[in-house]
């Protein structure tokens with residue numbers, strides 16, 4: 001069902017945890033959607049994301065995409081990081097089964113939410129965030145259930 | 149790696165002695181049961197032998213068993229054929245069922261509703277049992293059928309089938325039960341229980357997949373659903389799936405012989421598995437009825453973690469299980485059964501079903517009990533929901 005890279009990031013997720021005194025924190029998703037991701041950012045004076053940690057409640061794809069996204073984000077400037085899209089995460093993972101793609105949108109959203117928190121605290125403005133509203137980022141992928 | 153299969157409610161392996169019984173009927177004994185010659189006669193005799201064995205397992209008469217392509221077809225047939233016949237002949241158009249039926253019943257009822265039939269979906273209590281007063285109160289002039297499953301496939305709850313049968317009989321209403329999970333796992337006597345129609349499936353009792361049967365009480369009308377030749381007393385057309393029917397018959401025979409032993413063994417393993425988890429993991433609930441349940445079914449909801457992540461983690465250590473979480477169902481909704489129990493998303497997301505069977509050993513359970521707490525803890529340590537509960541002790 002999942003490729004080796006996805007399984008590796010599910011079993012050995014990178015950057016799990018929390019950051020004490022973070023520069024920004026973002027949480028997206030909700031229990032009724034079945035996945036929640038929380039991102040902690042540590043941003044230095046040059047606007048570089050020097051550390052990132054996450055916690056995710058969700059399925060294998062949600063955990064794996066959270067993990068790989070943090071790897072991609074770490075070391076980038078905030079503006080660079082905000083260019084990260086759901087598709088980049090998917091490509092880096094080597095793809096997910098079609099029904100699971102919605103589980104990979106969390107990271108993009110959670111990062112934006114964390115940067116928004118940082119921007120609100122510091123009074124900075126990131127044009128990439130214009131029009132962004134933290135939400136669960138879900139759409140129905142209404143498939144028929146198979147039951148045993 | 150050792151593989152431990154704890155998904156016997158999804159399907160079972162075919163037992164060797166069952167496969168051996170089937171094999172000659174693919175090759176040297178390949179006859180069509182409708183043929184006059186020896187090849188045909190041999191096949192026909194053997195199909196009828198299988199019919200007797202299936203009948204015996206549920207206390208029915210051999211003439212009351214019709215072979216089908218499985219539980220789903222049996223459910224569709226019982227409901228649809230009866231519905232149209234009742235509407236045409238008696239102007240009756242109301243069915244009573246429950247909210248926790250298998251989709252083979254629920255989706256069939258939805259189709260019937262679109263075609264003008266009325267369906268009442270009974271609620272269940274926190275154990276997954278229907279309320280008999282609710283059932284009585286929902287009976288109307290135009291009710292022709294009560295269809296309530298015998299044993300639920302997810303949470304294992306056994307319904308008060310005898311009482312339902314009594315109510316149906318007193319009111320002159322047909323009683324159909326989806327007994328796919330019950331057959332071979334609980335004692336069934338269709339006469340004692342006043343059952344008019346009963347659906348069963350071979351692959352849940354160590355027989356092959358794609359074959360099942362519908363019991364139809366003598367004197368109960370059933371019009372054909374699959375049209376064509378005169379097989380199955382003109383009720384179910386199509387050349388019989390001879391090897392599979394023979395396998396199903398053998399499976400029924402073995403199930404009956406071993407029934408008490410099977411129930412005792414599974415119940416013991418189930419309790420050990422359930423107690424082992426409940427005593428070693430926090431924030432977990434046990435779903436279904438504590439006693440009136442499938443002997444092999446353990447259904448749990450773990451808070452703060454998601455079912456698919458549990459299934460993957462278990463699979464990695466060689467354990468096969470299933471879940472009713474939204475992310476495993478392929479749809480956005482968690483299992484309708486768990487929702488009908490009144491459980492919130494914080495529970496339904498973390499659903500896990502473990503079902504033991506005839507090849508499960510005590511060592512298998514020990515292994516699972518050793519791995520489970522570690523898996524649960526790893527996922528919880530990653531969960532932002534658990535962080536809140538634990539007050540952020542990382």
Ligand SMILES: Cc1ncc(COP(=O)(O)O)c(C=O)c1O
Nearest residue numbers: 147148218219220250301328349
């Ligand atoms: C309660 C119940 N009804 C019906 C079915 C469908 O049976 P089959 O797989 O033989 O079509 C199943 C099995 O998945 C079941 O558990």
